[in-house]
Structures are given as C-alpha cells and as structure tokens.
Amino acid sequence: MPLxxxxxxxxxxxVAHVDHGKTTLxxxxxxxxxxxxxxxxxxxxxERVMDSGDLEREKGITILAKNTAIHYNGPSAVAAGLTxxxxxxxxxxxxxxxxGGEVERGLSMVDGVVLLVDASEGPLPQTRFVLxxxxxxxxxxxxxxxxxxxxxxxxAEVVDEVYELFMDLLDxxxxxxxxxxxxxxxxxxxxxxxxxxRPADGQLPAEENxxxxxxxxxxxxxxxxxxxxxxxxxxxxxxxxxNFLGRIALLRVHNGRISKGQQVAWCKHxxxxxxxxxxxxxxxxxxxxxxxxxxxxxDIIAIAGIPEIMIGDTLAxxxxxxxxxxxxxxxxxxxxxxxxxxxxxxxxxRGAKVTARLVKDRLDRELVGNVSLRVLPTERPDAWEVQxxxxxxxxxxxxxxxxxGYELTVGKPQVVTREVDGKVHEPVERLTIDxxxxxxxxxxxxxxxxxxxxxQMTNHGTxxxxxxxxxxxxxxxxxxxxxxxxxxxxxIAHHVFEGYEPWHGSITTRTSGxxxxxxxxxxxxxxxxxLQERGTLFVEPTxxxxxxxxxxxxSRADDMDVNITKEKKLTNVRASSSDNFEKIVPPRxxxxxxxxxxxxxxxxxxxxxxxxxxxxxVLDAHERARTAAxxxxxxxxxx
Numbered sequence: 001m002p003l004x005x006x007x008x009x010x011x012x013x014x015v016a017h018v019d020h021g022k023t024t025l026x027x028x029x030x031x032x033x034x035x036x037x038x039x040x041x042x043x044x045x046x047e048r049v050m051d052s053g054d055l056e057r058e059k060g061i062t063i064l065a066k067n068t069a070i071h072y073n074g075p076s077a078v079a080a081g082l083t084x085x086x087x088x089x090x091x092x093x094x095x096x097x098x099x100g101g102e103v104e105r106g107l108s109m110v111d112g113v114v115l116l117v118d119a120s121e122g123p124l125p126q127t128r129f130v131l132x133x134x135x136x137x138x139x140x141x142x143x144x145x146x147x148x149x150x151x152x153x154x155x156a157e158v159v160d161e162v163y164e165l166f167m168d169l170l171d172x173x174x175x176x177x178x179x180x181x182x183x184x185x186x187x188x189x190x191x192x193x194x195x196x197x198r199p200a201d202g203q204l205p206a207e208e209n210x211x212x213x214x215x216x217x218x219x220x221x222x223x224x225x226x227x228x229x230x231x232x233x234x235x236x237x238x239x240x241x242x243n244f245l246g247r248i249a250l251l252r253v254h255n256g257r258i259s260k261g262q263q264v265a266w267c268k269h270x271x272x273x274x275x276x277x278x279x280x281x282x283x284x285x286x287x288x289x290x291x292x293x294x295x296x297x298x299d300i301i302a303i304a305g306i307p308e309i310m311i312g313d314t315l316a317x318x319x320x321x322x323x324x325x326x327x328x329x330x331x332x333x334x335x336x337x338x339x340x341x342x343x344x345x346x347x348x349x350r351g352a353k354v355t356a357r358l359v360k361d362r363l364d365r366e367l368v369g370n371v372s373l374r375v376l377p378t379e380r381p382d383a384w385e386v387q388x389x390x391x392x393x394x395x396x397x398x399x400x401x402x403x404x405g406y407e408l409t410v411g412k413p414q415v416v417t418r419e420v421d422g423k424v425h426e427p428v429e430r431l432t433i434d435x436x437x438x439x440x441x442x443x444x445x446x447x448x449x450x451x452x453x454x455x456q457m458t459n460h461g462t463x464x465x466x467x468x469x470x471x472x473x474x475x476x477x478x479x480x481x482x483x484x485x486x487x488x489x490x491x492i493a494h495h496v497f498e499g500y501e502p503w504h505g506s507i508t509t510r511t512s513g514x515x516x517x518x519x520x521x522x523x524x525x526x527x528x529x530x531l532q533e534r535g536t537l538f539v540e541p542t543x544x545x546x547x548x549x550x551x552x553x554x555s556r557a558d559d560m561d562v563n564i565t566k567e568k569k570l571t572n573v574r575a576s577s578s579d580n581f582e583k584i585v586p587p588r589x590x591x592x593x594x595x596x597x598x599x600x601x602x603x604x605x606x607x608x609x610x611x612x613x614x615x616x617x618v619l620d621a622h623e624r625a626r627t628a629a630x631x632x633x634x635x636x637x638x639x
Contacts, residue, residue, distance in 0.1 A: 003225040008082055009298040010221045011252070012142075013091040013106045015130035016116035017123070017494065021146045025116065025189035026068065026092045030286060032192060032210050033070030033088070067091050067109070067238075067250065067300055069284040076215035088217060089284070089300045093130070103130055105311070105371065108327055109237050109252045109300060112140040112221035114213075115162075119145050119153040119186075119201075122161045125432050125496035132169050135179070142220050144185045144194075144213065152462070153201040159184065183216050224298025231317030232256030232264065234301075235324045236309060239368060245280055245304035249313075252300050254324065256317060259294035266306060267314040267323035275318050279305030311371050331418075332374055332387035333427040333473050333497055336394050336596070337411035338363070339383025343606045343615060344520065344546040346407055352609055353406045356382040362401055373397075383409070387416055389497070391477065395593045398607055402592070408607040411617075412599035415473045418500060425500040427473040430455075433483075434466050435491040442486045443467065450475030451504040470498060478509045478597040510600060513559045514614075515552035517545045518621060521565030528584050531562055537587045538614070539564070548619030550603065553588075561621055590614070602627075 014022045073085030080086075091106040107113070113134045117123055123131075134141060143162060148155055166180055186205050187194040194213040195205035205212075238250040258264065260281040266274045282289040282302040295301045303315070312326040340356050341347075347354050353362075363375045363384060374387040388394045391413050398410055417426050431452065435443055437459070447454070452471035459465050476495060483493055515535055523543040531537065537552040545551060551564050590598060592612050595605045599614065602624070606613040618624045 004228050004297075006224045006226065006296070006298045007080075007086075008084065009087050009089065009224055010217055011089045011091075011110040011112075011224060011298065011300065012217055012221050013093055013110045013113045013134075014116060015093050015103065015107075015113050015134060016146075017118070017121075017126040017130075020116050020118045020121070020127075021189040022116055023092055025114075025144070025146065025187070026090055028189055028192040029070055029088075029090065029210060029213075030068060033072050033214075067284055068287055069300070071285070072214055074211055074214055076211065076218050080218060086218065088214075103133055105237050105327060107133055107137050107139065108235065110139065111224060112142065112217075114142045114144050114217070116144050116146050116189075117158060117162055118150075119148045119155050119158055120150045121434070121492075122154075122158040123165045125430055125494045128165060128169070128430070129496045131165060135166075135169055140220055140222065141179075141182045142185065142213075142216050143182050144187050146187050146189050148186050148199055149188045149191065149202060149204045151202050155186065155198055155201055183220055185213050185216050187213060226255045226297035230255035231320040231322060232258055232315065233322055233324055234258055234315040235327075236311055236313045236315070237327065239309070239311060240302065242304070247307050247309060248282070248302050248304050249306065249309045250300065250302050251315065253295055253297055255297055257294055257296045258301070258303075258315065260292070263318055265316045265318040265321035266309065267316055267321055269310055269312050269326055273321050273323075276306050278303050278315075310368065327371060332372065332389060332416050334390055334394060334413050335385050335387040335416050336413045337378060337383050337409075337604075338386050338398065339378075339380065339409045341407035341409050341606060341608065342382075343409070343549075343613070344619075345544065345606070345608075345613075349405075349407065349609050351405060353404075359401075359406060359408065360384065362404070362406060366397060370397075391593070391596065395596060399592055402607050402609055402612075405609050406607075407609070410596065410605045410607055412601060412603060413477050413596060417503070420500065424503045426503050428470055428498045428501045429473050429476055429495040430498040431469040431471050431476065431493060431495040432466065433469070433491060433493045434464055435487050437463055437465050439487045439491065440465055440467075443483070443491070446479075446482060446486060447471060447475075449508065450479065451507055470501075471495075472501070472504045472507065473497075474504075474507050475509065481594060481597055510598070511557055513554035513557050514550045514600070514603065514616075515554050515564075516559055516561050516616060516621075517547060517549045517551050517564055518561040519563060519565060520544075520546040523551070523564050524567050525584060526568040527562075527564045527566040530566070531564060532585050534560065534562070537564075537585070538590060540587050541584070546615075546619070547621065548616040548624075550614040550616065553598070 014026055016022045068090050070088045071085050072088055077086045091109055093103045093106040115131060117127060145155055145158060170179060185194050185196060186198055188204055191204055192210060193205045193207055194210045195207045196212045197206060199205055233254040233256060234251040236249045236251050240248040242248055260278055262278050263275060264278060266276045281292050283292040283295060289302055314323040316322055340359055341354060367373055367375060372389050376385040378385050386394060401408060415426050417424050433443060447469050450471055452469040452475055454467060454469055456468040483491055523539050523541055523545060525541045528537060535553045535555040539551045545564060554560050595612050595614050599605060602617050603614060604617050606615055616624060618627055
C-alpha cells in the first residue's frame with residue numbers, strides 16, 4: 001500500500017555539542033518565523049526563550065528537550081506551492097551526554113536533524129554522541145556550521161572533520177554516498193544570518209536572514225508519511241503537567257486522526273490496554289500550547305485526561321489497537337545514594353521536607369518523566385540508589401529537590417559495573433581536552449594517574465593542543481576541579497560514554513585529606529586563624545558545625561580531627577601585641593557539584609534548602625577509627 005505524504009509539515013530536531021548554539025538558533029528561527037508579535041522584543045522575552053527553567057538559565061545549558069512550532073510562509077514555502085505556509089515542528093535537544101535520554105526521545109519525534117557544529121571548536125564528544133543516535137535512527141542530516149564569524153573560525157577544516165566523523169560512525173552496511181551527500185549551511189545564530197556559500201573565516205554569512213536554512217530544511221527533511229487505511233497510532237514521547245489539566249502527554253501522531261473528546265485505546269508499557277477519553281487536545285504555536293479540535297499524521301500534540309500515562313505508551317484505535325515500540329535508552333553509568341538527612345542539624349529549616357516517604361514520592365515522580373533514570377532499594381529503608389547517565393544529571397536532580405525544600409543525604413558518585421564472561425567491567429568515557437601547550441605535561445600526568453590512555457593528539461598551530469583519551473568513568477569523578485586548577489581555568493574538557501572495559505584497578509582521585517570537626521559548636525575566628533595553615537577551610541566564622549562535619553581540606557593525605565570552635569582564653573594580663581590583628585583567608589565555598597566531587601568513599605553530602613555541607617558517613621571519631629581498623633584487617637587477610 002503506497003504511503004501518503006503530508007507536505008505542509010516538517011519535524012526536525014536541532015542537535016549539537018553543548019554550547020554550540022542550538023537554543024540561540026531556535027530563538028532566531030522563532031523571531032524570523034513570526035512566533036512573536038510586534039509588541040514583543042528580546043528585552044521583554046529575554047534571550048534563549050527555550051531554556052525556561054531556572055537551572056537552565058543559571059548554567060547556560062539545555063536540560064530538557066522542548067518542542068516549538070514555526071508557521072513559515074517565506075519564499076521557499078511559496079515556491080514549493082505551499083500557499084498556506086508550512087509548519088516546522090522543532091525539537092530543541094540538550095547537548096550534554098548526561099541528558100542523552102532527552103536526545104533519544106527527541107529523535108523519536110522527528111523525520112530529520114540539523115547538526116550544529118561550532119566553526120572553531122569543530123566536532124566534540126557530544127557531537128559524536130548525538131550524530132551516532134541520528135545515524136542509528138536513519139535520519140537525514142543537515143549540517144549547519146555555526147559561529148562562522150568567530151575570529152578563530154576555521155570553517156574548511158571543521159567541515160573536513162565532520163566528514164571524517166561521519167565515516168567513523170557509519171555502519172558497514174550503510175550506503176556511504178547517500179549518507180555523505182548532506183547539505184551544508186553556514187550560519188551565525190547570534191546574528192540571525194545564514195548562507196549556502198562558504199564565507200571567509202571570521203566573516204558573517206552573505207544573506208541577512210535564515211532563509212537559506214529554512215529552504216534547506218524544506219528540501220532535505222522529508223515530510224511525514226502515513227498509511228491512509230491504518231488506524232490511529234500516536235506515541236507518547238514526553239510528559240508535562242498543568243495546574244488546571246493535570247498530567248499532559250506529548251505525542252507524535254503516526255497514523256490516523258485524533259480529536260478532543262474521542263475514545264481511544266491506551267496501550268500501556270506493560271502490555272495492557274484500557275479505553276480512555278481525550279478531555280483536552282493542544283497544539284504548539286510558537287511557545288504556546290493552544291486548544292485544537294483535531295490533529296492528523298505528522299502532528300506533534302499534547303493531550304490531557306489520562307493521569308497515569310507514561311513515556312513510551314501508545315494511543316490507538318479502540319477497535320484495532322496497534323501499539324508502537326517502547327522507547328529504549330542507553331543504560332546508566334553513574335549511581336549515587338540519596339536518602340533522608342541524618343545529620344544533627346536535620347529539620348532546622350522551617351517547612352523542609354525531611355521524611356523518607358516524601359523523598360521516595362519525589363524520586364518516583366522523577367521516574368515518570370525521566371526515562372534514563374533508575375531508582376533501586378538499598379539495605380536502609382530511608383535511602384535509595386539512584387542511577388543516571390552522568391554526574392551532572394544526578395547533581396541537577398539533587399539541586400532541583402533542594403530548591404523544592406527537601407533535605408537529603410547524598411553519597412559519593414559511583415560507577416555502575418556489569419559482569420561480562422565472569423569478569424567485572426566498568427564504563428569508559430571518551431574525553432576530549434583543549435588546552436594551551438604549556439599545560440600538556442601536567443594534563444598527561446593527571447590522566448596517567450586516572451588510568452586514562454591517549455588515543456590522539458592534534459596541534460592546530462595556534463598554541464593550543466587537542467587530546468583525546470579513553471578513561472574509566474571513575475577517573476573523571478572529581479576530575480574537573482583538578483583540571484581547571486592545573487590549567488588556571490583556561491582548559492576545556494568534554495566527555496561522552498564510549499563503552500565497557502575490564503576493571504582498571506584502583507584509582508586515586510584525591511591526594512589530600514579532610515579537616516574534620518571533632519565537636520559541635522560555632523566556628524570562631526581564633527580557631528580559623530590557627531587552622532588555616534593546615535589546609536583550605538570551607539566554613540566562615542559563626543557557622544554552626546557538628547562532630548564529623550568536614551570543615552576544610554587537609555594539605556596532607558590523611559584526615560585530621562580539629563577543634564574549629566576553640567575560643568581565645570581571656571586573662572587579666574594586657575598583651576603588648578593586643579593591637580595586632582591576624583588575617584583570615586577567605587574560605588573556599590563549594591557548590592553542590594564541587595562537594596560531590598570532593599567526597600571520598602567514607603564521606604557524603606548533606607543537602608538542605610539553605611546550605612550544602614560535607615560530612616563523614618560515620619560521625620563519631622572513635623567509631624570511624626574502629627571501622628577503619630576492621631577494614632585494614634580485612635584487606636590484610638585477603639592478601
């Protein structure tokens with residue numbers, strides 16, 4: 001049976017490495033596509049309107065895949081005979097590999113991708129990751145070289161590197177010629193300009209708008225196809241919520257038509273089928289969802305009325321239900337333990353959520369919309385093992401919970417191992433580092449200690465070197481802080497999951513010890529002055545501490561119990577130096593991510609809405625000493 005084409009729709013995903021300009025490009029496409037009215041300006045709407053979350057705006061990254069729709073009626077649409085214009089549904093996906101589940105969900109909704117590559121940095125690890133997913137899904141690709149107006153742009157070299165990346169990722173059975181015949185658009189997303197002809201390095205594209213990009217999308221990305229005789233099939237790819245409508249499911253309609261008030265078959269992921277009613281049907285226009293009467297094949301819609309619907313479920317014809325395949329994502333590589341706050345300062349924040357039931361309910365809610373997350377029970381009833389794709393994804397979850405008022409105890413990130421042929425295998429990452437030549441030796445030494453092996457090194461002749469390593473995921477826990485310190489903040493590092501390899505043995509990721517408070521009390525300036533020569537302190541005067549809380553980093557390898565609450569003894573003898581004042585070195589403030597990186601195996605992070613503290617798992621010093629002695633004895637017995 002021949003398939004029918006719906007020519008007035010294009011479904012496309014914007015994919016790229018983090019910070020290569022995806023969200024900025026979507027911004028400009030929205031502006032030039034007429035998504036905003038004449039009264040709106042960049043000043044009133046803000047830049048990067050697609051990054052709507054507080055964390056996304058603070059960190060400057062996309063965390064959740066989002067969709068928008070542009071009604072395009074430019075010259076290319078008119079030339080193609082689309083007198084009423086064309087709807088371009090755009091999925092803005094994250095660039096960070098930790099949010100790979102969002103990328104895979106986004107690709108399941110579209111018929112092609114725009115691959116964005118920085119004209120200076122070229123393809124990086126996440127570029128490889130997202131392109132591999134697109135090629136696996138057999139999606140056509142439009143290559144967009146962005147930031148061509150950068151002073152250090154090297155457009156021709158970057159295009160050649162992209163061709164090499166395609167050749168590296170192609171399957172042995174793929175038609176090489178057809179895959180490599182992708183169109184190339186040269187753009188400056190920030191300026192809102194694009195061209196099909198290559199500009200000189202550092203120069204703006206010739207055209208004054210994004211019309212060349214719109215034209216290329218129209219001609220390269222195939223229109224949705226469907227079988228006119230097939231029953232309804234709509235795939236749930238994402239979830240949202242509304243105070244008025246409850247849970248909202250985002251779907252791609254593959255076949256048939258769906259309308260408000262219609263009775264449909266809900267095909268669940270466990271194989272059961274229920275009959276439900278669509279109480280609300282919404283379609284996206286610009287950044288808004290607006291009520292619609294019905295939708296057809298190729299449309300990306302939102303529906304309400306099914307409170308328990310999940311990602312991967314299918315809405316089908318109740319008389320002939322045909323479920324679509326479930327959405328599958330890569331397995332988690334990193335895990336951490338998340339539980340209730342068990343420190344002596346727990347429950348001090350008014351209104352904080354501190355019970356195990358509340359924490360478990362919140363983790364269960366996260367599972368509803370996050371397909372790449374796993375929550376497993378532990379030996380303790382008030383703690384759970386949470387597995388994800390990377391440190392950043394798990395840290396984002398903890399930060400979101402902290403802002404929602406939860407108090408938590410978070411363990412050190414660990415790798416998720418698997419057994420292959422009777423041997424333990426661990427996840428391995430492909431790490432790309434760009435750094436000035438002067439730090440080459442220091443970085444090589446760091447990576448050698450973390451069991452990294454160099455795969456490639458390229459000198460671009462500009463004083464910068466690019467190195468590629470394969471390194472165990474364990475070796476990257478706590479790596480970023482040390483890397484930025486060694487390169488004085490100039491180095492750039494990105495990594496992406498590569499595969500599994502046999503266990504690489506022990507890795508020492510932190511050579512310094514901890515300064516541990518030996519009692520509860522309030523930090524004094526007098527004690528800080530005496531202790532700051534021992535290492536770097538994390539707390540400031542008047543901070544409340546407790547026994548087992550980590551107050552600083554020791555300059556030596558072992559831990560040291562210290563009294564940071566010590567007060568100066570007063571006497572009736574007047575000192576000749578009474579007018580001399582000691583200076584306190586400003587304490588080092590650690591963010592949540594830095595605190596998780598700093599942790600050792602016997603340490604954890606206390607997270608509350610107001611503060612983040614590092615502490616020992618066992619607070620009592622005598623009990624810690626006994627535990628360490630038992631551990632050493634067991635290790636000696638094993639030989």
